[in-house]
Amino acid sequence: DLYSIIDIAYNPDVLQRAEENPEKMEHLIHLTLKFIEERCNLILSPSYNIESFKLKGSLERMQQRLKGRQVPTPCLNQNSNKELTLDQLLHSTEAEDHSNAPVLLKEGSITRSNVHLIEEITSTEVPEELSTPIYEMITVKDANKKPLKIxxxxxxxxxxxxxxxxxxxxxxxxxxxxxxxYKLQLDLPELVDEETTTAVFNKGKGVLFITVSVAKP
Structure with missing residues (x-):
């Protein structure tokens, strides 16, 4: 069966308290499994067994990891039967992630264009046409049908x-x-005396009343 060995380093005090308390040990193990799932993109079973023997890595590899030296990235495939440490798995995961990483261009390789990205255009909006209001015009006449006012x-x-x-x-x-x-221009049916013009605006109804006397002959 394929398997991997992952090295986990714990704080000695935390590990000692966990060894003294079974509940803390179980909690620590579940935290470890969750950490491995997140960092290595794996799905692990919550069940586990604690073996009586201890596995230790080589002193040289441990010193390399502690000094921050890069550990060779292993080849992960189904035919591999080598033991993989947590550090190796993390390096292999990072190597895969870098394939989709954005490419950073050097400053000298960027060509700057002097062309303005925003082009100014003159407004082509056509002013709204003024509407002609509704109106009613009548000529008031006397008993002899002589025009008096409009x-x-x-x-x-x-x-x-x-x-x-x-x-x-x-x-x-x-x-x-x-x-x-609005704009309204009307020809009057009779010549008028513009000096007699009166205008009243009813604000509530929005209606303008205009009265002007007919000019005397």
């Missing part, structure tokens, strides 16, 4: 204050301009 009601639901509105009126037309919201 009343205009304009719905401006997006307007919160009359200060947003720009009202211009002449003898024959009227212009209502709300920047970025």
């Amino acid at each position: 009343e205009l009601k304009v719905e401006l639901p997006k307007v919160s204050s009359v200060s947003e509105c720009d009202l211009r009126i002449s003898k024959d037309d009227i212009i209502i301009d709300v920047p970025e919201k």
Whole structure:
């Protein structure tokens, strides 16, 4: 059967306390198994046997590990029947992991480009077209059907204050301009006296009422 021998070094005080207390010894063994699973990427059985004999490695190999010298990486394959130490297993695992490690380029091998990565472009956004508000215009006449005044009601639901509105009126037309919201230009059915113009804005309903008298002949 294939097997591996892994060397584990314990603190002498910890090992002595574990030998004196069976529960601590069992806990120490389970911690050791978990450590080997994580470091060597293995799946181990939780069951174990404690043998009466002791295995010791060579003094030369122990001195190499303590002095930090690199131990030759063993070839792990199914035909190998050599005993593997924990240090050898860790070196073999690190060697496999390095195959997927990122490659570090030397500073001289990096070509720096002077081309700007962010290109400035002019805005191609088209300003939103101002909408024409809903309106109603009537001509008020006297009993003889003579025009007296013109009343205009304009719905401006997006307007919160009359200060947003720009009202211009002449003898024959009227212009209502709300920047970025509305624009209305109307020809008046009668010539008017622009000096008599009155405008009232109902903030709650968002409606502008305009009244202007018809010019006298």
